[in-house]
Amino acid sequence: MRSKIFFILPTLFAGGAERIMSFVSQNLDKEKFDVTLIVIGKESESKFKVSGIPVIFLNKSRVLNGFFAVCKIIRKEKPQVVLSSIAHLNVMMGIISVFIPKPKYVGRQAGVPGTPVNYNKPRKQNKSLITFFFDYHSYGFKQLDYYICQSADMKENLIQFRGIEEDKITILNNPVTQIDIIKTSQSDSKVKKYITVGRLSEAKGFVRVLRVLSKLKFPFHYTIIGEGSYYDTIINEIDKLGIKESVTLINYSDKVANHLVESDMFLQGSFSEGFPNALLESCAVGTPVIAFKAPGGTKEIVEDQVNGFLVDDEEEFLKRLNDKREWNPQEVRESVYKKFNKNKIIKDYENFFYKILD
Known part of the structure; x- marks a missing residue:
């Protein structure tokens, strides 16, 4: 029965x-x-x-x-x-x-x-x-x-x-719920593409990610997908930092995997996490991540320098954004697929x- x-x-x-x-x-x-x-x-x-x-x-x-x-x-x-x-x-x-x-x-x-x-x-x-x-x-x-x-x-x-x-x-x-889409190669675009998918809240650390991005000396575009009460704060921070032309906010998409595939890196600013699904899905499509060390499941997903970077502070986050290494999408994917x-x-x-x- x-x-x-x-x-x-x-x-x-x-x-x-x-x-x-x-x-x-x-x-x-x-x-x-x-x-x-x-x-x-x-x-x-x-x-x-x-x-x-x-x-x-x-x-x-x-x-x-x-x-x-x-x-x-x-x-x-x-x-x-x-x-x-x-x-x-x-x-x-x-x-x-x-x-x-x-x-x-x-x-x-x-x-x-x-x-x-x-x-x-x-x-x-x-x-x-x-x-x-x-x-x-x-x-x-x-x-x-x-x-x-x-x-x-x-x-x-x-x-x-x-x-x-x-x-x-x-x-x-x-x-891992997304298995039919994967990066074929690392992008050769001169504009670096970054992405974060998650609830727009203070806990997700969007402001500190934006602060770091504003210090970059090369062209970039940052896509944020999510809804939440922190929307106005994020918009105000983008304006204050003078990076409005380099950031796009999308409140909802049923094509998140496609956005992840098209991005060079997933950025996570969270102060704490349960088990970050969007970060996991990013690795699953072959897109590496940069994440702050935080309580929760992030460190069980991110293998430092295998499928991304774990960092202690904003200074180290900036250093990793400037890292020029090439990532193998298949290796990034396999690092999480074998476990999850x-x-x-x-x-x-x-x-x-x-x-x-x-």
Whole structure:
């Protein structure tokens, strides 16, 4: 008999967690797993196409508004495993597990919470409100039966900052989802082409990347693909640095792989990362990367001077941008494909489900 698995997401927006969860849900062995994807958000706002499995849209404007609808579906369908992703949804699923304890509840951790980073600024907030939110958040999260992390740093973070028992945590890396496009050779264009794909937020470190790029003495073009609340700040920084003609912002593209192939290097400025999917996809198409060393999964993907560079600061970032070495796209691709190919990662997920259902 097939094992019934529910995957639950807040939305199918254009984010890394959404893409990976929908990808895994579609690719599990259908002879062994009966998979349903539940999306709390609106179908009209979805960016990913899902096929081969049932998809239920609750069409709610907020995760919390889906609480009773999710409870109703779980009671009726009686799945054996419920796998959710993204922090606030994981907390809600932990609360639901108190009332409906039968399925195994698994929270996929999509970031490195509790990591001190220098981009945070103090804000005046109501202390009692913060205490309530923290207690509610912590309680809900700890009610989950199991946790999936994408990197060793994320696992250590859950143990140290959240007090989660180690035997409840499993590391499952994200898979390479793009396999049919690859660079054929390094570009010989006189204008260096750089790219970053990701949410426009302070945490992603766009400002420090722009600062470094403004110091280059040769022609370049930098493409940023993403949406987010930091858009105006990025635009203002571009204007201030006088590099408006050298930067293009694209809010969304369903041809990201093509943009990656056409670029010379992927640039990551993040102060912390979960498991950077866009960076992984860049290497998978043969485009090397330059990334700041940061907590999370970046260092598990980037092999320094094999598929890119890991740097300590802006000065070293600039030095690597000026590096004139030639990269072999096939070698860059192979560095990640051997570790994160689809077949391996899907098998890891299937083995995880076998283990917790045993």
